[in-house]
Amino acid sequence: MTDVTELTVGVFGGTGPQGRGLALRWARAGIEVVLGSRSAERGEATAAEVREQAGVERCRGLENAAAAAAADVVLVAVPWEGHAALLESVRDQLVGKIVIDCVNPLGFDKQGPYALPVEEGSAAQQAEKLLPESRVTAAFHHVSAVHLTDLSMTSMGTDVLVLGDDREATDVVRALADAIPGMRGVYGGRLRNAHQVEAFTANLIAINRRYKAHAGIRVTDV
Amino acid sequence: MTDVTELTVGVFGGTGPQGRGLALRWARAGIEVVLGSRSAERGEATAAEVREQAGVERCRGLENAAAAAAADVVLVAVPWEGHAALLESVRDQLVGKIVIDCVNPLGFDKQGPYALPVEEGSAAQQAEKLLPESRVTAAFHHVSAVHLTDLSMTSMGTDVLVLGDDREATDVVRALADAIPGMRGVYGGRLRNAHQVEAFTANLIAINRRYKAHAGIRVTDV
Numbered sequence: 001m002t003d004v005t006e007l008t009v010g011v012f013g014g015t016g017p018q019g020r021g022l023a024l025r026w027a028r029a030g031i032e033v034v035l036g037s038r039s040a041e042r043g044e045a046t047a048a049e050v051r052e053q054a055g056v057e058r059c060r061g062l063e064n065a066a067a068a069a070a071a072d073v074v075l076v077a078v079p080w081e082g083h084a085a086l087l088e089s090v091r092d093q094l095v096g097k098i099v100i101d102c103v104n105p106l107g108f109d110k111q112g113p114y115a116l117p118v119e120e121g122s123a124a125q126q127a128e129k130l131l132p133e134s135r136v137t138a139a140f141h142h143v144s145a146v147h148l149t150d151l152s153m154t155s156m157g158t159d160v161l162v163l164g165d166d167r168e169a170t171d172v173v174r175a176l177a178d179a180i181p182g183m184r185g186v187y188g189g190r191l192r193n194a195h196q197v198e199a200f201t202a203n204l205i206a207i208n209r210r211y212k213a214h215a216g217i218r219v220t221d222v
Numbered sequence: 223m224t225d226v227t228e229l230t231v232g233v234f235g236g237t238g239p240q241g242r243g244l245a246l247r248w249a250r251a252g253i254e255v256v257l258g259s260r261s262a263e264r265g266e267a268t269a270a271e272v273r274e275q276a277g278v279e280r281c282r283g284l285e286n287a288a289a290a291a292a293a294d295v296v297l298v299a300v301p302w303e304g305h306a307a308l309l310e311s312v313r314d315q316l317v318g319k320i321v322i323d324c325v326n327p328l329g330f331d332k333q334g335p336y337a338l339p340v341e342e343g344s345a346a347q348q349a350e351k352l353l354p355e356s357r358v359t360a361a362f363h364h365v366s367a368v369h370l371t372d373l374s375m376t377s378m379g380t381d382v383l384v385l386g387d388d389r390e391a392t393d394v395v396r397a398l399a400d401a402i403p404g405m406r407g408v409y410g411g412r413l414r415n416a417h418q419v420e421a422f423t424a425n426l427i428a429i430n431r432r433y434k435a436h437a438g439i440r441v442t443d444v
Contacts, residue, residue, distance in 0.1 A: 111412060111414070112411070112412065113411075113415075114412075114414055114415060115415065115417070115418060144443070147443075157442055157443075158442050161425065163425075186429065186433075187428070187429065187432045187433075188425050188428065188429060189334070189335075189424065189425040189428035189429070190333060190334065190336075190428065192333070192336055193335075193336060193337065193421070193424050193425050193428065195337070195418070195421065196337060196417070196418040196419075196421035196422045196424070196425065197418075197422070197425065199415070199417065199418035199421075200418045200419070200422060202411065202415050202418070203383065203385075203410050203411040203415050203418065203419065206409070206410065206411035206412065206415065207408065207409065207410060207411070207441060207444060210409045211408075211409075211443075211444045213443040213444045214443050215441050215442060215443050215444050216441075216442040216443060217439050217440065217441060217442060218439065218440040218442055219429060219437050219438075219439060220379055220380050220437060220438040220439060220440055221366070221369075221379075221433075221435040221436050221437050221438060222429060222433045222435045222437050
């Protein structure tokens with residue numbers, strides 16, 4: 001099993017709830033986290049909050065390209081609107097590195113959430129196209145940001161589907177899920193099957209509204 | 223809560239593993255099941271097996287149109303290739319009735335399973351278009367046929383996502399899931415979000431291959 005505590009994990013979109021929540025959990029698990037932001041100051045301000053809340057000393061905020069350069073593995077948790085532009089801006093720094101895409105291209109209207117069509121098939125496949133020299137995976141789409149950021153919740157009680165065509169890369173990402181208490185990384189198929197995993201977040205949002213919950217999923221019989 | 227034991231459930235594709243498995247479980251739960259088939263003889267042969275295995279007297283096999291006419295609620299579990307033609311052939315008999323679509327439009331190649339594009343968005347939306355006077359829902363996509371047909375498995379241990387825009391209809395379908403021991407019906411969103419639920423079956427097949435499992439899902443925090 002990969003010792004993920006030796007990795008430096010870069011988080012793009014670390015100032016948003018999903019990125020911040022995972023950064024917090026990883027920092028608390030003893031993993032070095034670098035938050036990437038368009039503004040180094042804003043990244044560092046969030047990093048200071050993460051250090052404080054997680055009770056750790058190691059968490060930096062950097063401008064996106066510097067964060068990409070400093071990281072071994074990066075999580076992409078930016079809004080869908082900024083996805084392509086961000087990835088293009090850090091392509092060189094991500095050569096050879098594992099990229100974890102957790103972006104959900106969703107729209108909202110009066111009837112609630114729905115999946116947006118994506119020309120490449122999915123956000124993860126768009127990442128694969130824009131970062132041909134990186135090892136692109138998709139994961140962490142269904143984890144509640146509310147639960148992640150609430151450290152009084154000592155066990156997440158949820159599985160993380162990890163998709164990708166590079167077995168070693170998906171094993172590392174599964175280990176990054178396993179590093180968070182009560183979370184389990186489960187291989188979830190090839191990257192070409194990422195669309196439905198991203199889109200399923202619309203269903204979870206509908207479930208949350210109906211049941212007033214912060215729903216996630218568990219894979220049974222595994 | 224709907225008393226589903228008063229319903230007659232028609233199953234199209236009852237000679238296939240998923241339809242036969244659900245027919246078996248419903249029959250065992252005391253629900254009257256009518257199996258639809260292109261051939262009344264083949265339907266009746268499967269019905270005889272279901273009666274025998276479930277230890278019940280009430281389960282008939284009929285030609286599709288007759289099964290549709292006899293049923294209050296129907297499950298559509300036919301191969302995707304025959305989906306549109308079947309629905310068109312029973313449109314009149316299904317007016318005003320609840321239709322549960324559980325068809326997964328999937329393709330397979332050397333890299334395994336993948337979701338097929340569907341012009342209407344999903345099999346369920348195709349059903350909605352072909353059956354404008356029926357109450358179309360989507361459910362039971364992720365239930366293992368192997369587990370369903372193995373009655374030594376006394377608890378299914380899995381959730382069933384039920385999608386649809388008609389609240390009363392989805393409540394009846396949820397109750398039909400709840401009628402099977404260890405199974406729970408969970409509202410899963412509007413019908414326009416059915417594509418990813420159908421397509422997710424490709425991921426479950428990939429999971430089954432990797433982990434040598436019969437995977438399903440549980441929704442957490444609900």
